Amino acid sequence: MPELPEVEYTARQLRASVIGATMSDAQVFWERTIGYPDIAQFLTQIKGRRIEGVRRRGKFLLVDLSGEYFLSIHRRMSGNFLLLPMGWQIDTSTRENDPARWSVKGPIFYNEQAELPVSADSGKVSVMAPIAPATISLSATTHCRVCFSLHDGRTLLFTDPRKFGRIELWAKSQEDEAFAFMGPEPLGPLFTPISLTEALTRRKTPIKTTLLDQEVVAGLGNIYADEALFDAQIHPLRPANTLNHDEIQRLHASIIAVLQLGIEHGGTSFNDYRDIWGEEGSNFDHMRVYQRTNRPCLTCATPIERITVAQRSTHYCPICQPTHQKQFIQV
DNA sequence: ATTTAGACCTGTCAGC
DNA sequence: TGCTGACAGGTCTAAA
Known part of the structure; x- marks a missing residue:
């Protein structure tokens, strides 16, 4: 949808x-x-x-x-x-x-x-x-x-x-x-790295789950949550309250970037979505992880993996989006 | 307090 | 061909 x-x-x-x-x-x-x-x-x-x-x-x-x-x-x-x-x-x-x-x-x-x-x-x-x-x-x-x-x-x-x-x-x-329950508009002035930090620090649920919560930020869904996490190089299962300052900065910028690109491309159509003249949006051609299971990562060629998080299919690159532990071991 | 099945619906596609 | 199961841009409710 x-x-x-x-x-x-x-x-x-x-x-x-x-x-x-x-x-x-x-x-x-x-x-x-x-x-x-x-x-x-x-x-x-x-x-x-x-x-x-x-x-x-x-x-x-x-x-x-x-x-x-x-x-x-x-x-x-x-x-x-x-x-x-x-x-x-x-x-x-x-x-x-x-x-x-x-x-x-x-x-x-x-x-x-x-x-x-x-x-x-x-x-x-x-x-x-x-x-x-x-x-x-x-x-x-x-x-x-x-x-x-x-x-x-x-x-x-x-x-x-x-x-x-x-x-x-x-x-x-x-x-x-x-609309009192809804969080800030991601393309508006109230969505800042600081407001995102405040929303994440209290939550230990996976960051993917957290991004789908409309109280945290309004308007993100399954496609753009996956794309934003890939763009920010953050593993979808990372507990929200473990993201460090740099990661939140990246995530904030990535959310805005993937949403703006989606708008510029007229939205993402892989099935039902059409514009008011019945035409498909072209953003599906620009997906980097969503619906790309087993296809090569566009950055490192590793096959994209698909897991289930909060009953939603979740796509990510295991190399570009390392878990906290892997990152620690590599350092 | 949070996770997590289940509901709400129809269509499509892969596999047998 | 036809059947079955998995899956699809979301969100709410109830049970574990």
Whole structure:
């Protein structure tokens, strides 16, 4: 699922394309996606509200709405937003009971290369969209859980194969309380080597586990935690409170570096993640340890190892990321 | 007090 | 081909 870079990239894309649009209607195809309030209230409250801003807090996407409300969206493992151009809509008519096979329908456009009309079943064929800055991949439209209609004729789909994602509508006055548990934004001014030191000194859990804790730092997930630890040359099983000054300095810089690279590459796609035009991010091509088990380390050619830490698969180089003990013996 | 299974879900891929 | 098991960007709850 999306981690900080994927959510940030989506927030930037939406900010550039839907600010000022008004929500005219919404359809909910999987009720548990709406976490608060209940469906009836959610649908009533959302109608007629203007989108005034799009922000991110940790892995939450926040859509500011007129009347001092905001949508709080957590995509969990497989949630995505897809923005359909004017005139395009989700088509549930042919296979009502199988959201996995729903598609989008719209004005007929022609595939740039093949010059063939695009049909609802064409799957991975890309179509030239009338007002989108990129093409839209039809394959990304499956598993639609919530469909927002905008007054200007565009449609914003929330797709989520695994159904873990949640969308909530809250008054803005509730925001501070709702996010009080979360640690500092890693790309913001409050995340410093000192604040990281304070967060780590009290914890003896493995550093990998600690980095996944949203109270320590907001927005890190399994991909970027592994990548940051490799970049900082720290073994994932090192107890958090045993990192020395230099290691914390490195880790702080590495967290920022891998997240910024992820954003620059449009996020990491190895399965579900897509941007709002249905395109994959390219950051998977820049992974150094994640999902590279048994492949050579890009620094020392040693095969990357995979272990389980806190029930999450964890990838590291046994030479570049020595345990404390090994480091001690080598010296 | 912390670890750690289990739940929530569907899809994909490797191996038989 | 079809079945089975492992695994996938997350987080919460309950049992050990």
